[in-house]
Amino acid sequence: MISTLTVIDLTLARGDRVLFEGFNLNLVAGEAIALTGRNGAGKTSLLRAIAGLIRPVTGRVTFIGTDGALEAEDARGRDLHFIGHQDGLKSNRTAREELLFQVRWTGGTAASAEAACERLDLQRLLDLEVRKLSAGQRRRLALARLVASPRRLWLLDEPLAPLDAGHRAGIGQVMTEHLVTGGLILAAVHDALPIAARGVGIGA
Amino acid sequence: MTGLGTLIRRELALSWGRGGGPMLALAFYLAMATLLPLAAGPEPARLAAVAPGSAWLALAVSSLLSLERLFERDYEDGALDLLALGPAPLEAAAFAKCLAQWITTGAPLALLAPVVATALGAPLRLAPLTVAAALAGGLGFSFCGGVGAALSLGSRRGGVLIAVIVLPLFAPPVIFGAGAIEALASGLDWKTGLMLLIAYSLAFVALGPFAMAAACRNALS
Numbered sequence: 451m452i453s454t455l456t457v458i459d460l461t462l463a464r465g466d467r468v469l470f471e472g473f474n475l476n477l478v479a480g481e482a483i484a485l486t487g488r489n490g491a492g493k494t495s496l497l498r499a500i501a502g503l504i505r506p507v508t509g510r511v512t513f514i515g516t517d518g519a520l521e522a523e524d525a526r527g528r529d530l531h532f533i534g535h536q537d538g539l540k541s542n543r544t545a546r547e548e549l550l551f552q553v554r555w556t557g558g559t560a561a562s563a564e565a566a567c568e569r570l571d572l573q574r575l576l577d578l579e580v581r582k583l584s585a586g587q588r589r590r591l592a593l594a595r596l597v598a599s600p601r602r603l604w605l606l607d608e609p610l611a612p613l614d615a616g617h618r619a620g621i622g623q624v625m626t627e628h629l630v631t632g633g634l635i636l637a638a639v640h641d642a643l644p645i646a647a648r649g650v651g652i653g654a
Numbered sequence: 655m656t657g658l659g660t661l662i663r664r665e666l667a668l669s670w671g672r673g674g675g676p677m678l679a680l681a682f683y684l685a686m687a688t689l690l691p692l693a694a695g696p697e698p699a700r701l702a703a704v705a706p707g708s709a710w711l712a713l714a715v716s717s718l719l720s721l722e723r724l725f726e727r728d729y730e731d732g733a734l735d736l737l738a739l740g741p742a743p744l745e746a747a748a749f750a751k752c753l754a755q756w757i758t759t760g761a762p763l764a765l766l767a768p769v770v771a772t773a774l775g776a777p778l779r780l781a782p783l784t785v786a787a788a789l790a791g792g793l794g795f796s797f798c799g800g801v802g803a804a805l806s807l808g809s810r811r812g813g814v815l816i817a818v819i820v821l822p823l824f825a826p827p828v829i830f831g832a833g834a835i836e837a838l839a840s841g842l843d844w845k846t847g848l849m850l851l852i853a854y855s856l857a858f859v860a861l862g863p864f865a866m867a868a869a870c871r872n873a874l875s
Contacts, residue, residue, distance in 0.1 A: 503735060503874045504874070534735060536732025543668075547664075555661060556740065557741060
């Protein structure tokens with residue numbers, strides 16, 4: 451169980467271009483961080499580096515559990531949700547099939563997927579093919595795995611961008627509950643999150 | 655392990671629908687087999703002589719067809735990120751994908767192979783060995799093709815690139831598989847060829863997933 455995320459002296463580059471150097475971050479259980487910065491500053495790359503999808507030039511990302519440092523590979527595979535710009539949904543499959551796969555793959559069950567649908571108001575959409583869903587509906591479908599598969603660290607890239615005001619508030623509620631139960635949230639945003647979050651700027 | 659089972663079920667469903675799925679590969683295989691008599695001439699004796707070999711060659715080429723989308727689709731829509739962060743390592747996910755590819759494409763093609771060979775004039779007694787060799791070879795084609803599919807991630811014209819990467823690697827199974835069938839046809843020892851074919855395929859089953867996972871990680875970063 452991840453209780454602290456530490457990023458020490460991180461330098462990231464895309465090709466020859468250095469995005470940022472010497473970045474430090476400390477995120478503890480029950481805390482949310484809103485990551486801000488101009489387009490191209492490296493918000494997405496930072497999230498991907500923490501998720502282990504891109505390799506940093508220098509620096510370290512460590513996950514600390516209640517009993518000391520965790521093995522990074524294991525922590526990422528079992529206790530981390532990463533939701534990027536792309537929702538990872540197959541357009542020719544139904545919302546139910548895709549949701550069940552994403553939930554089971556990340557450690558949830560059919561019952562928890564059902565509960566998440568109720569929570570995020572997705573039941574009406576389940577029989578539709580993903581291609582027929584709007585951008586906001588797709589995002590809610592992807593976000594459902596946050597609720598259905600309990601993992602402590604959430605890395606979210608512009609999670610609320612396509613959502614309407616009502617659903618933003620709903621997700622805000624979900625995030626608040628996650629924090630209360632000891633979760634950690636790191637979200638790259640341009641608009642403010644609907645919850646109390648510490649702001650961290652990147653690539654000023 | 656439940657995660658991997660879920661993934662295999664999803665891959666089977668996806669592979670069934672991917673670019674027409676096995677139907678496309680089967681239709682392509684039949685079309686190639688039909689063109690052969692038009693190109694080589696219709697005399698039964700001449701056709702029968704090349705039947706096992708050309709049926710085997712057409713099988714190898716048909717196996718390439720649906721490989722292009724094996725990793726490409728997950729890469730394009732972001733699902734590969736999700737696969738990289740699952741309970742099983744990316745190596746296991748790659749293994750599951752290729753296994754599903756073999757079940758949905760390799761196995762139907764293997765069942766069609768003796769039909770094609772016999773229609774071209776190969777003796778019926780070769781049919782059991784043809785199925786066995788096509789099943790074993792198909793396993794190698796799937797896992798070897800998967801490596802090509804992963805390496806070509808992110809490139810335009812990925813399908814052509816896969817063919818260029820993978821076809822040279824298809825040489826050993828083509829030699830061993832067609833060789834075993836020819837050997838049986840002329841009453842020689844066919845077991846060696848089949849064993850070498852199985853060994854080749856199993857080697858790719860064992861090593862391919864590591865290459866695929868490395869190529870996927872490289873494409874993601």
